[in-house]
Amino acid sequence: MRRSKETIKKEIEVTQKRLDAYLEREMIMLSPGGVQQYTLGSKSLMRYSVALADVQKMIEQLRKRLAELQAELNGQSPRKAVGVVPRDW
Numbered sequence: 001m002r003r004s005k006e007t008i009k010k011e012i013e014v015t016q017k018r019l020d021a022y023l024e025r026e027m028i029m030l031s032p033g034g035v036q037q038y039t040l041g042s043k044s045l046m047r048y049s050v051a052l053a054d055v056q057k058m059i060e061q062l063r064k065r066l067a068e069l070q071a072e073l074n075g076q077s078p079r080k081a082v083g084v085v086p087r088d089w
Contacts, residue, residue, distance in 0.1 A: 008073045015069065019062040026055050 029052050038045045 008069055012069045015066050022055055022059045
């Protein structure tokens with residue numbers, strides 16, 4: 001079932017907003033103020049409130065989703081699947 005262009009455009013808009021939010025979060029995490037620092041005696045611990053790798057992984061997923069939606073909006077196949085079937089002759 002094909003979705004309408006309006007539905008696709010709305011999903012693109014929502015996905016773009018999410019991507020922008022994740023990119024902003026990544027910038028905050030990479031700035032000096034984005035790290036939580038704890039000191040106990042002579043020991044010091046620095047950490048992010050959310051794993052940076054998780055944020056970057058979501059950014060990549062959202063970028064792929066946007067590419068799929070753009071392709072669908074342009075009438076192309078949203079995904080390209082390639083499969084290899086091994087044969088025993």
